[in-house]
Amino acid sequence: MKTTIARNPIRRIAVTASLLAAAMTAAAAMAQAEVINRGIEGKPLHEARPAPKSIFPDEHIVVAQPSPSEVNPSFLGPVLLMKSALVDLEAGTMTLPLRRGQLASGEAVWSILTDVSDENLANLHGVNYSAKMAYGITGKGARKGRFEKDGSFTFEGGKVDFSPKHVVKPGKTPNFFPPEEAKPGSVGDADYSPLVQLDNAKSAVFNMPMVAFDVSAEELDKMCDGKVDHGKVLDKVVAICPRDGTVTLSMTLGYTFSKPIFYLSTEANDPLVAALEGVTHAPALSDLPFALEDAAPGESAERIYVFANGPTGKDHPFRQGLNSALSDGGHGPLNVLGGVPTINLDYSPIWRLFPVRWTEDAIAKGYRTKLTGAIDIENAGAKGIVESIAEGGGPPKAVGFLVNCPVVYRVN
Numbered sequence: 394m395k396t397t398i399a400r401n402p403i404r405r406i407a408v409t410a411s412l413l414a415a416a417m418t419a420a421a422a423m424a425q426a427e428v429i430n431r432g433i434e435g436k437p438l439h440e441a442r443p444a445p446k447s448i449f450p451d452e453h454i455v456v457a458q459p460s461p462s463e464v465n466p467s468f469l470g471p472v473l474l475m476k477s478a479l480v481d482l483e484a485g486t487m488t489l490p491l492r493r494g495q496l497a498s499g500e501a502v503w504s505i506l507t508d509v510s511d512e513n514l515a516n517l518h519g520v521n522y523s524a525k526m527a528y529g530i531t532g533k534g535a536r537k538g539r540f541e542k543d544g545s546f547t548f549e550g551g552k553v554d555f556s557p558k559h560v561v562k563p564g565k566t567p568n569f570f571p572p573e574e575a576k577p578g579s580v581g582d583a584d585y586s587p588l589v590q591l592d593n594a595k596s597a598v599f600n601m602p603m604v605a606f607d608v609s610a611e612e613l614d615k616m617c618d619g620k621v622d623h624g625k626v627l628d629k630v631v632a633i634c635p636r637d638g639t640v641t642l643s644m645t646l647g648y649t650f651s652k653p654i655f656y657l658s659t660e661a662n663d664p665l666v667a668a669l670e671g672v673t674h675a676p677a678l679s680d681l682p683f684a685l686e687d688a689a690p691g692e693s694a695e696r697i698y699v700f701a702n703g704p705t706g707k708d709h710p711f712r713q714g715l716n717s718a719l720s721d722g723g724h725g726p727l728n729v730l731g732g733v734p735t736i737n738l739d740y741s742p743i744w745r746l747f748p749v750r751w752t753e754d755a756i757a758k759g760y761r762t763k764l765t766g767a768i769d770i771e772n773a774g775a776k777g778i779v780e781s782i783a784e785g786g787g788p789p790k791a792v793g794f795l796v797n798c799p800v801v802y803r804v805n
Contacts, residue, residue, distance in 0.1 A: 427473045428802075430483040447485025448646050448804065450708060451727060452653055456805045466735040472803040474734050475507060477519030480644075480655070480802050486631055487657065487801050491640045492601065493610075494538075494546030500607040502548060503626075503633070505640060507657065507799035508600035508742045521734060521799055525741040526588065526598045528693035532680030535588035535598055546601070551585035553606045553673055556624045561668050561719070569719035570701050575668035577661075578628040581675040587660050587797050588743075600742050600799060602659035603627070603673070604642075610635035628671045629658065644801055645670075647697075648765035649730040653804040656730070660797040666746065669715065669726075670796060678795045683745040687731065688738075694795060697744035698729040698770050701782055702751055704761055711763035731767045733800045746794035748782045749774070 435442030435457035442457040456462075460470025473480060479488040494502040508521040510529075515522035529535045537549040559578025563569040587602040604627045605613060616622065617634035626633055632641040644655040661667040662678035685692035703714030707721040718726040732739045749770065751761045755778035764770050764779075770789060773779035780786040 427476070428471075428480045428482060430481045432483050444804075445482035445485075447482060447644075448653060451646065451712070451724070452804070455653070462735075462803075469805060471805065472735055473801075474803060475519070475521055475799065475801045477506070478801055482802075485644050485646070485655070486641050487644055487655075488639050488641045491604075491633065491635060491638050492546065493635070494548060496552070497547055497549050500552070501605075501609065502546070502603060503605035503608070503613070503635075503640075504546070504601040504603050505642075506599060506601055507659075509597050510599075511595055511597040514595070514597055520600075521740065521742065523600075523741045525693050525695070525739060526600065526743070528691050529588045529598050529681055529743065530590055531682065531693070533584060533677040534586055534680040534693070535590050536584065536586050538589045538591050539593050540591060546589075546591070548589065551581065551603075551677075553579055553581045553585055553603050555579040555606060555626055559623070559628050559668065559671060563719040566720070567705075568702070568716065569705075570715035571665070572669075572719060575665050577664055577667035577674040578623060578671065579673040580664075581660070581673055581677065583676060585673075585675055586677040586680075587675065600797065602797060604630055604640055605633065627659065627673065645725050645728075645798070647725075647728045647730050649733050649800075649803075650736055650768070651766040652736075653765075654730065654733065654800060655802040655804065656798045656800045658796060658798050662795045663793075666794050666796060669718070672796070675797070678743070678797070679793070681743060681795060683791050683793055683795055693741060694743040694745040695739055695741045696731040696747055696767065696791065697796065697798070698747045698749055698764075698767065698789060699726060700728075700749055700751070700764075702756075702761075703727075703763065711761075713763040727763065727765075729765060729767055729770060730798075730800070733803070735803065740800070742797055742799040744796050744798050745791040746796065747789040747791055748794070749779050749789050750782050752778055752780055755779070 432445035433443045441454045444452040444455045456470045461468035462470030466472045489505045492504045508523045509515045510526040512522045536551045560576040562574040589599045619632045629642045658670045658672045660673045660675040664674045667674035700714035704711045705717045713727045774788040781790045
């Protein structure tokens with residue numbers, strides 16, 4: 394049954410007032426703290442402190458505060474990149490304002506806002522600035538939409554079915570990747586993309602991943618306490634609460650230029666990648682360019698490296714890769730991102746995958762380890778000890794897989 398926005402004027406005013414009140418409550422909560430539950434603080438005068446539970450045992454020590462990054466975010470230390478988020482480092486979660494909208498056909502759309510292609514709007518809304526997202530208006534790579542007078546969003550199209558059951562069955566040891574079975578837990582239609590061009594917002598491109606579709610606020614309010622029905626919401630959601638105007642999602646640990654970083658995964662253009670990431674399969678993302686150089690005009694994505702056969706074992710000090718993620722009790726693959734804000738100019742929340750593996754010769758010689766920087770991986774590729782998993786091998790290369798992974802928090 395379709396859930397539509399009320400058309401009765403009195404009811405509409407009441408809904409608008411309720412949404413505004415929820416937004417004000419959420420804004421007040423966000424203003425209280427940028428990071429909550431940081432974990433154990435370091436000893437007085439010590440420049441390091443124990444790592445929070447969400448990144449242990451992959452990282453044991455992180456930078457303490459006050460840190461150089463508090464003076465200049467390009468310096469060493471923690472940086473909250475997505476200013477509108479409340480980050481719980483111990484739990485590995487983030488809480489964002491929940492955005493209410495609708496399709497032109499009337500169904501309710503619940504979204505989050507993570508990035509925008511206009512720097513002033515990014516600063517205004519406390520989200521990431523990505524100049525490269527402006528190149529996302531290719532084919533069905535970005536939807537069309539508009540702001541309404543009541544502050545809601547109307548999208549011309551794009552539906553997501555959150556009812557499928559998320560399935561990932563690892564392969565047989567020692568090669569747990571590729572999995573025997575993999576099905577994403579949510580699937581977008583041919584018109585769904587998280588990127589939206591709003592025609593009354595300076596023609597900016599917004600990254601607005603959908604977290605629920607055609608579900609009433611009353612149904613979602615039953616999930617405020619964390620008892621989430623993933624048949625109705627994105628698998629990354631750990632709590633969703635329209636009455637408070639917030640949604641809490643799990644983050645993923647990765648690295649950028651040897652710095653640990655948290656990011657949020659929401660969509661992928663390939664069903665296998667979507668299943669492995671626990672995100673929505675969004676085929677429309679395939680219309681985005683993926684094989685240009687990072688800073689080339691028209692390139693809307695940045696690069697992310699994914700190892701297939703890194704060291705395994707949750708207590709292995711150098712564990713990394715899909716084999717590890719599929720066999721080590723739910724620990725992530727520790728992917729390596731390219732440029733992010735504070736480090737480079739070419740950040741985009743859309744990442745083109747460079748899937749790689751250690752060569753048999755490198756493994757036999759004991760070279761296999763954890764690599765955490767894009768340049769280190771390219772260097773290993775140039776030396777011939779890391780290769781693309783694409784047919785023919787060779788140096789790392791993009792293969793057409795795209796993921797939407799807005800960055801949230803730089804740990805160090």
